[in-house]
Amino acid sequence: MTMIEMKNISKSFTSTNGERIQAIKDVSLSVEKDEFISIIGPSGCGKSTLLRILSELQEYDSGEILFHDENLKDNLGFVFQDSVLLPWKSVYENIVMPLKIKHMETPETLAHVEELLDLMNLKEFRNSLPKELSGGMKQRTSIARSLSYNPKLLLMDEPFGALDAMTRDHLNLELRRLWKQTKKTILFVTHDIEEAVFLSTRVVVLSNRPSTIHDIVTIDLPEERTLELRDTPDFINYVSRLRGMLNEQS
Ligand SMILES: Nc1ncnc2c1ncn2[C@@H]1O[C@H](COP(=O)(O)OP(=O)(O)OP(=O)(O)O)[C@@H](O)[C@H]1O
Ligand SMILES: [Mg+2]
Known part of the structure; x- marks a missing residue:
């Protein structure tokens, strides 16, 4: 069941010196119920902007966002990159x-x-x-x-970026468990490719600015994810494939 449909979302900013910066260009993405989607892409490409648009904290210039479950809008949690x-x-x-x-x-x-x-x-x-x-x-x-x-809907913008590796591992496991137990739809921005593969059902790779969707990779790994999974060939393959895509972007 599709929960959210983003259709051709574009967004530009005017910087303080009057320069026009297109952050997002024609991004279309359907989010299914109970998905765990990670978004990766070069720094400054528009990942935070995309989450802010979804949470209605930020307006967009053109395109359309459909919430198929209207209740979702009032049932949204947000972890900001620089939470206050x-x-x-x-x-x-x-x-x-x-x-x-x-x-x-x-x-x-x-x-x-x-x-x-x-x-x-x-x-x-x-x-x-x-x-x-x-x-x-x-x-x-x-x-x-x-x-x-x-x-029901959780938007997380690099929530674990400032944490040490052990705490991060621990919270990755807990977040996966919470997601499975409490049936949430999660959109998760990260710079850490391993984290994206470990947590997600799909990983969205954004291109350099203006951001478009470069690719979407379905992570076909076992439901039950333990830290040891990160040493398996399948896992390592996903990581190197995504790293290759990211390197093409920067
Ligand atoms: N309120 C704003 N006013 C002007 N420009 C903005 C604003 N918000 C974002 N931008 C610009 O839009 C672009 C995308 O920013 P955004 O914060 O979405 O990137 P990001 O992908 O989250 O980067 P990072 O990985 O570093 O967090 C950047 O060039 C940024 O300077
Ligand atoms: Mg950001």
């Missing part, structure tokens, strides 16, 4: 904020928040303020915040 936490609120209060706004504080959802604190290794810091956290902790807090009300 409320500086005067604690880790816990930041994570609970979306539930508060949506009047969804129930014993079940609050129990889920406790699980997320545990999952993100933030229990000890629940009462800390953002300024008392490391960059990685802040990022984990914003990931927990985006998951707190269990959104």
Whole structure:
């Protein structure tokens, strides 16, 4: 079942010195229910712009976006590349904020928040303020915040970019598990090709600016993904194929 249809989306910006920059050109993509799509492409090609357009934070110039499930628009979680936490609120209060706004504080959802604190290794810091956290902790807090009300559609813009390799591995596994258990549709931007292959059902490769879709690769690997999978020939093949495509772009 198709959830979202993007048809020929284009978007230009005018920079402060008056130069016109076309970020996205004629991007068409259908997102199926429960897909995990990663988007990779050269820096500055328009990946964040594409997610912002999808979340309706950013307008686009031409084309069309169809949400086949209208409820999806109100059931959307977003992890920004440079997520901002409320500086005067604690880790816990930041994570609970979306539930508060949506009047969804129930014993079940609050129990889920406790699980997320545990999952993100933030229990000890629940009462800390953002300024008392490391960059990685802040990022984990914003990931927990985006998951707190269990959104159906999750847009994640390099959520694990600032994390150390071990935490990243751990969160990759957990995100895959969460995605499978809670049936979400995820669009995930990353610079890490291995991460894209590990997590996704499909990987979208964007070209250099103006971004068009260079290719879409279906990742036909076992449903059950363990870290050892990364050492298998099939996995390595996907990674090198995608790396080749990316190198052509830069
Ligand atoms: N609000 C804005 N005003 C002007 N130009 C913008 C704006 N937002 C993005 N751009 C430009 O659009 C292009 C795409 O930016 P975008 O942030 O989407 O890239 P990206 O693929 O996410 O890059 P990165 O991998 O470095 O995060 C860039 O050239 C950027 O300078
Ligand atoms: Mg970006």
